[in-house]
Amino acid sequence: MHDELIAQAQAWLTEDPDPETRTELARLIDAQDHTELAARFSGTLQFGTAGLRGELGAGPMRMNRSVVIRAAAGLAAYLKKQGHQNGLVVIGYDARHKSHDFARDTAAVMTGAGLRAAVLPRPLPTPVLAFAIRHLGAVAGVEVTASHNPPRDNGYKVYLGDGSQIVPPADADIAAEITAVPSLTTVPRPTEGWDTLDDSVLDAYLARTDAVLSKGSPRTARTVYTAMHGVGKDVLLAAFARAGFPEPALVTEQADPDPDFPTVAFPNPEEPGAMDLAFATARRGETAPDLIIANDPDADRCAVAVRDGNGGGNGDGDGDGDGWRMLRGDEVGALLAAHLVRRGATGTFAESIVSSSLLGRIAEKAGLPHVETLTGFKWIARAEGLRYGYEEALGYCVDPDGVRDKDGITAALLITELASVLKEEGRTLPDLLDDLAVDHGLHATDQLSVRVEDLSLIAAAMRRLREQPPTELAGLPITRTEDLTRGTDSLPPTDGLRYTLDGARVIVRPSGTEPKLKCYLEVVIPVATPADLPAARAKATDVLESIKRDLSTAAGI
Secondary structure (H helix, E strand, O other): OHHHHHHHHHHHHHHOOOHHHHHHHHHHHHOOOHHHHHHHOOOOOOOEOOEEEEEEOOOOOOEOHHHHHHHHHHHHHHHHHOOOOOOEEEEEEOOOOOHHHHHHHHHHHHHHOOOEEEEOOOOOOHHHHHHHHHHOOOOEEEEEOOOOOOOOEEEEEEEEOOOOEOOOOHHHHHHHHHHOOOOHHHOOOOOOOOEEOOOHHHHHHHHHHHHHOOOOOOOOOOEEEEOOOOOOHHHHHHHHHHHOOOOOEEOHHHOOOOOOOOOOOOOOOOOOOOOHHHHHHHHHOOOOOOEEEEEOOOOOEEEEEEEOOOOOOOOOOOOOOOOEEEOOHHHHHHHHHHHHHHOOOOOEEEEEOOOOOHHHHHHHHHOOOEEEEOOOHHHHOOOOOEEEEEEOOOEEEOOOOOOOOOOHHHHHHHHHHHHHHHHHOOOOHHHHHHHHHHHHOEEEEEEEEEEOOOOHHHHHHHHHHHHOOOOEEOOEEEEEEEEHHHOOOOOOOOOOEEEEEOOEEEEEEEOOOOOEEEEEEEEEEOOOOHHHHHHHHHHHHHHHHHHHHHHHHHHOO
16 A cells, blocks of 8 residues: 555656655655655545635645646636637736745646736736626636635636636536646647736626726725735725725734735634734824725625724624724625615625525515526625626625626725725714615624634535434524435525524535635624614524524534
């Protein structure tokens, strides 16, 4: 067994084009580190609807140049079989370790396969790549990013010519072509022949960002902004300057790209502690900010924090920032929807099934179509007649004709416009959340998220819930249990469970991009008048906490 493992590693070593991973792998072979070698060679990173994502390092179970070259060769073969022999593939990348190398390798493979390749001029937000695909008439796009994953990770996200991320069966077809690549020596990789784009694509994207705002709308809200050590700063500042907003005050410690993300445990605005420096900057008060805006490292997500003066919001009472609190993605999703409705938007409002049902209430009252999709913008972006889409994980699509994906730059513009409109009226974002609660009921959401080292624990929890399903949570009877692996009338199959309770809803699913089991909770409490809000929030918090406790017990986590 050990001999076979060493032979596998040595065969990989002979093909590896990267001196760094060659040195790393040679050291493991010389040390006869069978445990680590087994971890690297126990299979291959699976190419799915999230593309590829994993830890950097040598071997087929890690992200490295060998894996990327194979992925690019498989994608090229797939595109040619689809009739795109001379099609254009546009490639973007973030500022993580190896991102530029992976982008260059992809361009070389596409060129060697007879396709045309164009690489964005420098590390830029993922939505710029999603925009560029349609703007340039490309047949596909690749973004090298691991989004908000830890520093040791990188990833490879694939879009097709409609500007949307891949969905089945394209993912399985591409995966089959990757598997069919016999050896890296069979993959031509010229050293030139592709284009490196200039700033004209970025300029076209920025010109498009103006379209998300209303002509003549107030532009007075002041913001603190953090790029979370990612690539969002320059593009967001340019977009805000074009729009005429006050220049955001930067969280200087996190403003510039740094692949080591030194100030945060995880570069994700949702993670505890990630926003501490932003809160500190806001509290210093040089600009008396009205809100805090954060992008994740590839700037496709947008987080918002507000002053926590009146306890407004959905009832969790998170005084995270000593006078500031993070809005949940569901709250921002509802605020943007309400703003678009007020502006007279028409078209479909779409969301993932794990997002708040409040969007459906807002759309229904406005007489607009509303659809629920599986989790991920690869599904949301495909909603027919899409005008606005969001998911609770801080993703918002406010300009689907320009970017058919989540976009943290245009979302930041739109929420800042809304804050400006309310500011002119002497009101705030929490005030509007209060109005929505009175109009539609308090929709309080929360999440139970369990990160694991051993992925089998997630499978075990899902199996336990299926074999011994709970009959009630927080004393509320479960009126309907759905195993989403069977699909529904409106949804294709996915690994998840949905429980409908009297006045509540729970969805349990494994994360598609991280080693996490995620449980999405929502409680809806009728509210007759604004005076009833404090009691409703207190009740919602109690019910959500009880559901979390009971669900943890039922899942054995």
